Amino acid sequence: MTSDVRGAGGPAVDLRAGSRRLGEKLVLTLLWVCAAASILTTVGIVVILFSEAAGFFREEAVSLRGFLTGTTWQPFGGAQGKFGVLPLVAGTLLVTVIALLVAVPLGLTSAAYLSEYASPRTRRILKPVLEVLAGVPTVVLGYFALTFMTPLLRATVGQLTTISVFNAASAGIVMGIMIVPTVASLSEDAMSAVPQALREGAYGLGATKRHVVHSVVMPAALSGIVAAIILALGRAIGETMIVALAAGNLPNLTYNPFEQIQTMTAYIVQAVQGEAPRGSLTYESIFAVGALLFVITLLINIAAARFVRRFREVYS
Amino acid sequence: MAVSTPERISRDAVQALQAPPGRNRSERAFKMVLLVTTGIAVVMLVVLLLDILVDGVAFVTGQRLLQYSSRFPDQFGFRSGITGTLSLMVLVALLSFPIGVGAATYFEEFAPQNWFTRLAEANISNLAGVPSVVYGLLGAGVFVYFFSLGRSLIVGAITLSLLILPVIIVASRESLRAVPRTLREAGLGLGATPLQVTWRQVLPQALPGILTGTILALSRAIGETAPILVVGALFSRRADNVPWDINDAFSALPIQIYNLVSRPQQEFQAQVAPAGIIILLVLLLLMNSIAIILRNRSSRSN
Numbered sequence: 001m002t003s004d005v006r007g008a009g010g011p012a013v014d015l016r017a018g019s020r021r022l023g024e025k026l027v028l029t030l031l032w033v034c035a036a037a038s039i040l041t042t043v044g045i046v047v048i049l050f051s052e053a054a055g056f057f058r059e060e061a062v063s064l065r066g067f068l069t070g071t072t073w074q075p076f077g078g079a080q081g082k083f084g085v086l087p088l089v090a091g092t093l094l095v096t097v098i099a100l101l102v103a104v105p106l107g108l109t110s111a112a113y114l115s116e117y118a119s120p121r122t123r124r125i126l127k128p129v130l131e132v133l134a135g136v137p138t139v140v141l142g143y144f145a146l147t148f149m150t151p152l153l154r155a156t157v158g159q160l161t162t163i164s165v166f167n168a169a170s171a172g173i174v175m176g177i178m179i180v181p182t183v184a185s186l187s188e189d190a191m192s193a194v195p196q197a198l199r200e201g202a203y204g205l206g207a208t209k210r211h212v213v214h215s216v217v218m219p220a221a222l223s224g225i226v227a228a229i230i231l232a233l234g235r236a237i238g239e240t241m242i243v244a245l246a247a248g249n250l251p252n253l254t255y256n257p258f259e260q261i262q263t264m265t266a267y268i269v270q271a272v273q274g275e276a277p278r279g280s281l282t283y284e285s286i287f288a289v290g291a292l293l294f295v296i297t298l299l300i301n302i303a304a305a306r307f308v309r310r311f312r313e314v315y316s
Numbered sequence: 317m318a319v320s321t322p323e324r325i326s327r328d329a330v331q332a333l334q335a336p337p338g339r340n341r342s343e344r345a346f347k348m349v350l351l352v353t354t355g356i357a358v359v360m361l362v363v364l365l366l367d368i369l370v371d372g373v374a375f376v377t378g379q380r381l382l383q384y385s386s387r388f389p390d391q392f393g394f395r396s397g398i399t400g401t402l403s404l405m406v407l408v409a410l411l412s413f414p415i416g417v418g419a420a421t422y423f424e425e426f427a428p429q430n431w432f433t434r435l436a437e438a439n440i441s442n443l444a445g446v447p448s449v450v451y452g453l454l455g456a457g458v459f460v461y462f463f464s465l466g467r468s469l470i471v472g473a474i475t476l477s478l479l480i481l482p483v484i485i486v487a488s489r490e491s492l493r494a495v496p497r498t499l500r501e502a503g504l505g506l507g508a509t510p511l512q513v514t515w516r517q518v519l520p521q522a523l524p525g526i527l528t529g530t531i532l533a534l535s536r537a538i539g540e541t542a543p544i545l546v547v548g549a550l551f552s553r554r555a556d557n558v559p560w561d562i563n564d565a566f567s568a569l570p571i572q573i574y575n576l577v578s579r580p581q582q583e584f585q586a587q588v589a590p591a592g593i594i595i596l597l598v599l600l601l602l603m604n605s606i607a608i609i610l611r612n613r614s615s616r617s618n
Contacts, residue, residue: 024511028426034418035427038440038485041478045450048457109353117347126354133361135532135604137539139570140368140593143577147586148367180357210346231445238447240542241570245577265449265542272452272546278461290453294446301445305438 049294052287059281067288073251073262075271075285083285085292087251091261095172095243096236098257102176103232107183108218108225114184115191116213134181142245145174150246153258161258166248169257175242179232186231190224190311191217227307234300238293240265264293368597372590380591385552385572389583394592396553397572400469401538401599403557404568407473408480408537413530415477416484417519420526423485424492425514444482451479452546460547467548470562475543480533487529491522524610531607535600541570551575569596 057064062083070084110130114123149170154163163169194217202216218225248260249270262270268286276282383393427433455475459465495518503513519526549571557566569592576589 021509024509027511028422031418031422031426034415035422035436037415038419038443038481039436041443041454041481042439044458045446045454048454048462049450052457106353106357109350110357113347113350113354117350126358129358129361132604133357135535135539135600136361136364137541137570137596137600139539139541139574139577140597141364143573143589143593144364144367146577147371148363177357177360184357208343210343213346234445238445238449240447240449241574244542245574265447268449268453269542269545272456272548287453287457290450294450297445297447297450298442301442304445305441 045294049287049291052284053291055279056281056284056288059284061281071253073267075267075282076274078281081281081285083281083288085264085289087253088262088264088267088289089292090253091168091243091247091251092237092263092265094168094255094257094261095175095247095263096233098169098172099176099179099236099239100229100233102173103179103183103236104229106176107180107228107232108187110180110184111187111191111225111228112213112218115188116209116217130181130184133178136178138178138239138241139245141174141178142171142242145170145242145246149174157258163258164248164260166246166250166260167258168247168261171243171245171247172257174246175236175239178239178242179235182232182235183228186228186308187221187225190221190228193224193311194220221311223307224311227304227311230300230304230307234297234304237300238265238297240269244269264289268293365597368590368593371586372592372594375587375591376594380588381595384554389581389588392584392588394569394572394595396550396556396567397569397592398595399556399558400549400567401569401596403469403560403566404473404476404544405534405538407470407560407562408476409530409534411473411477412481412484412533412537416481416530416533417488417526419481420485420488420492421514421519424489425510425518440482440485444486447542448479448540449542449546451475452543454478455543455547466563467550467565468563469557469560469566471547472544472549472566472568473562475547476537476540479540479543480537483533483536484530487533488522488526491525491529492518494525495521524613528607528611531603531610535603535607538603539570539596539600541574544568545571545574569599 056062057067059079061079061081067083067085069086070082071086072082072084073087074082110126114126118126146166150163150165150167153167153170153173157163157169198216198220199212202212207215243263244266247263247266249262249266250260251262251267252259254261267289271282271286274282276286379391380393381398382395383391384395386392423433423437427436452475455471455478459471459474460467465471499517499521500513503517504510508516550565550567551571553565553567555564557564573589573592573596576584576592579585
């Protein structure tokens with residue numbers, strides 16, 4: 001009996017290479033174009049932001065150094081305007097810190113509860129509720145901050161100190177609630193990924209459940225938790241409508257959370273509504289602020305991705 | 317005097333470990349703290365929804381849906397916002413669904429392991445973290461001015477499509493990955509080309525999951541304000557965007573809500589705006605319900 005050895009010495013067949021039909025090659029090319037579209041998006045963002053920002057820094061009224069270190073932001077005076085971005089950065093940081101002070105404790109405890117204590121049934125109910133919270137449009141949250149949280153703050157803390165109608169605190173608190181799901185979801189993934197053997201080892205040494213949760217599970221899940229917090233940080237910095245509605249439009253270099261401030265995103269929203277003509281200093285300043293915002297969030301995302309990779313590597 | 321049997325000693329030891337003085341109480345307190353803080357987020361969601369319902373439900377009337385905007389709070393209607401939002405929804409779906417699924421199929425089924433694939437994948441996860449207002453700047457700079465498309469419906473739709481494309485790609489990839497490998501191997505074994513296997517076997521299996529992800533992404537796009545504000549959506553216009561004249565100026569519900577909330581007049585801020593919010597939330601609720609029904613159906617069939 002002889003076996004058919006035809007092709008045995010021929011080239012190896014690569015199944016993934018697909019057929020030689022012209023139509024199929026065309027479709028594959030089309031799919032590749034779809035995949036490349038996202039790269040074009042990034043290229044578009046980078047080119048448009050940095051070319052307009054470059055135009056901005058070529059103007060006589062501004063310099064890159066003055067932009068990054070100046071403490072006065074008065075962008076609507078044309079050539080007499082002052083373009084020191086620090087007040088906007090400070091406003092963004094103030095709101096972000098408040099948001100994280102709310103979101104990190106709430107998010108981490110939610111994650112610990114969902115991962116270690118909740119019955120499957122409770123989890124099935126709680127997780128979609130958190131998803132809904134993450135899906136509420138931010139303009140709605142802005143309305144809530146302005147018409148519910150601000151009056152609430154003024155009626156309580158307002159007894160002790162003056163609280164402006166627009167203030168960083170109410171925007172920050174509502175933003176914090178918005179990013180609780182971001183913190184909770186990734187932290188819970190990280191805690192669930194902690195091997196059961198670690199928990200059992202701790203129980204064997206006589207630890208109680210509380211000890212296991214905060215001295216074994218949480219430290220073991222640390223890189224995932226850090227990644228979750230960094231991602232939440234990125235969302236808080238980029239969030240626009242809550243601050244545009246509730247935090248005000250006054251570039252203000254302050255630590256006081258009850259004063260009116262302006263964030264980088266809120267400035268962009270304010271300035272585009274002012275119908276600044278293309279090529280004007282104000283128009284270009286929008287893109288300069290946008291470029292700064294993009295760079296900051298990009299760095300944050302890269303850092304988060306690094307931590308996510310680390311926790312995936314450790315336990316899988 | 318009690319006899320110390322081994323059973324007795326071990327029982328005592330277990331009891332001592334299980335209930336040292338004060339231990340049970342702090343265990344329970346810890347669990348309570350976790351439960352309460354988990355509950356805070358849920359309570360805030362309920363408060364938010366109740367607050368909006370109480371503020372606005374009396375002001376949602378038939379005429380709010382059918383009339384154009386007005387200077388007078390009692391005559392203000394959301395018609396141009398609703399038609400604009402519906403038009404955006406259809407256009408964004410038409411743009412982002414094929415491109416998103418195409419890209420996901422490429423990455424999951426055909427992409428070779430090389431630098432281009434790795435770059436594109438890293439790029440997508442970074443794009444997902446870019447603030448939405450930056451997409452607005454992209455739309456304004458590239459499409460409004462560079463391609464001279466003006467502040468039109470199609471620019472709004474392109475901007476929102478680019479914004480949700482990473483979300484659709486990630487969801488579609490997960491869905492494709494869940495299709496068993498054996499299905500592909502059986503198809504290839506029967507002599508089908510990889511593309512035929514993808515089109516006739518893999519994609520139909522993955523479709524419910526892909527649709528769910530797409531609808532959820534669409535509902536995110538519909539609720540976005542900042543990007544379309546930056547590309548120049550109008551607060552009010554006395555015309556509809558249906559059927560979709562893509563070069564027309566456009567309005568959208570979130571834009572109208574934003575404008576109403578930032579008005580100083582109490583009637584607009586405290587009565588008309590929450591009515592608009594309720595309309596927007598009902599629209600989103602409908603979309604999410606469809607997504608959940610699709611998800612449940614697909615998880616049952618698998």
